[in-house]
Amino acid sequence: MGKSVRIKSFELVAQDISDVDVHLLHALSAGVGWPHRPADWEFLRQVGEGIVAVDEIGRVFGSAMWFQQSEDFATIGLVITTTRSQAQGAGRWLMAQVLERCKVSNLALNATKAAYPLYLSLGFEHEATVFLNAGKVSAVPELGPAQGSLGNLPVSQIDEIMDCDSQGFGVNRAPVLEKLAETSSICVLRRDGKVVGYSMRRPFGGLEVIGPIVASNDEDAIQLAAWHLKTMKGCQVRIDTREESGPFAEFLTQCGLAPVETTITMSKGRRFLNRSATAPWVFALAGHALS
Template sequence: MGRTVRVKSFELAARDINDVDVKLLHALSIAVGWPHRPKDWDFLRRAGQGIVAVDGIGRVFGSAMWFPHGREFATVGLVITSPRTQAQGTGRWLMKQVFERCGERNLSLNSTDAAYHLYLSLGFRKEAVVYQWQGEVVSPLPPVPVLDGELTSLAAENVEEIAALDERAFGTSRQRLLALLSEGASICVLRRGGEIAGYSMKREFGRGHVIGPIVASNDRDAIHLTAVHLKDLVGRFARVDTREQTGPFADFLQQSRLGMNDTVTTMSKGRRFLNRKEGEPWVYGLAGHALS
């Protein structure tokens, strides 16, 4: 696939995402209504790899990132085309660049409605819907079930303690990403019988805070691992992204008076990404659309 593409009367070239000013990336996400701050872009550039589509004078017209986890799997995100180049083939060209650089890795992404048919045409298949709950946290929170275990905080330097549980839930090891996410995050773990049975993180992102990842083996545990952070965010903006459409956890988010703001579609190319098993750890709350 060529490293350049012609759009109307000008040519775009692929450049490493680390070689452009973060202010240009921020302007790109603002143009499509995404909440990423410059510091969010900086974090994502540390966590993954990416390219931008630039013209001859350095203006940025598109982006795409991928986040490898070993040699067999990567998530894809931040696939953005500026309003000026949408419907001009730039998104397809960016994804072809991603394929070239990811090699034979299995891929997963969370697609907006606008990009869904593009990803279908590129060989991705639908797996699930992600529901984006967000808003100002109000008090009091809804009642929670009886806690089975003990909730304690976990220091960032001990994040390796949740790596094995996270791998069971996510499907592959993402220990490096967890270490990056833990920087400046509040981490809560649920211990039961001397073992870690679940965990959750709260960190700054976009308009306020995102609660995620949230990993638990049942709705009851997931509720507690979410509520512990919501209690600290009363009066502030919070966001939870989940694939739970129904059930106690989804009901808890709704009763917390967060608004269901948007949906995206989890898709995969290659092996199936989501493999939920009864009684096994599950990702109740995403780290982010790009990170899943």
């Protein structure tokens, strides 16, 4: 598809997202009801690449980003178009630019219901539903002792979680986690001195996000979430999970974090989600764009 697209009486061209005023990106996401603050956009521009659709006077009509997680795998996110440009095919054009520029064959994304048909038509396949659990933290249920030791992990020791995360996520995404860690509080669960699970908490969109949470079972995931939540009563918190039911999902609801929205995890190339009964699993996402 061409490097430009005509929208009625004007033409849009692709421009590197790093060259655009962050406040224009904030206005774009706010226009579709997404919570990203300028600081959130700045963070995402540091860890990923992207393009924006702009007209001849620099107005932004759309965006799309991709995040290289490993040599052969990337996640796609922040695919946003204004209502005016979406009706004229700007979303499809933006995705064509991403697929051309992102030089990997294995991709994943989390699709809104509105964008789901577009991604299906581009060869992405449905894998799972993501539940955005959010709300004001109420009382956190009393838990028994963790099976192992829970504690804070300094950023300088971030390498200790990489093996556990790689098993759960499927690839080694060290650069992304290292950047996340700079603004996160990190809890790790150790058994026999080995990290078997971890959780991160950071500010996003005017609230606190807990994620990723990587653990081998619901009980460990609950302990890793509770480590943060027990100090956050009355705070607005968000946890994105693919757990529709079971102990972890029930625990979030008990804490006041009910599902308020869903998206759909999709992949192109090899399958993204490959859960094993004994290996670590991503119980909470780092974010819809980072997965």
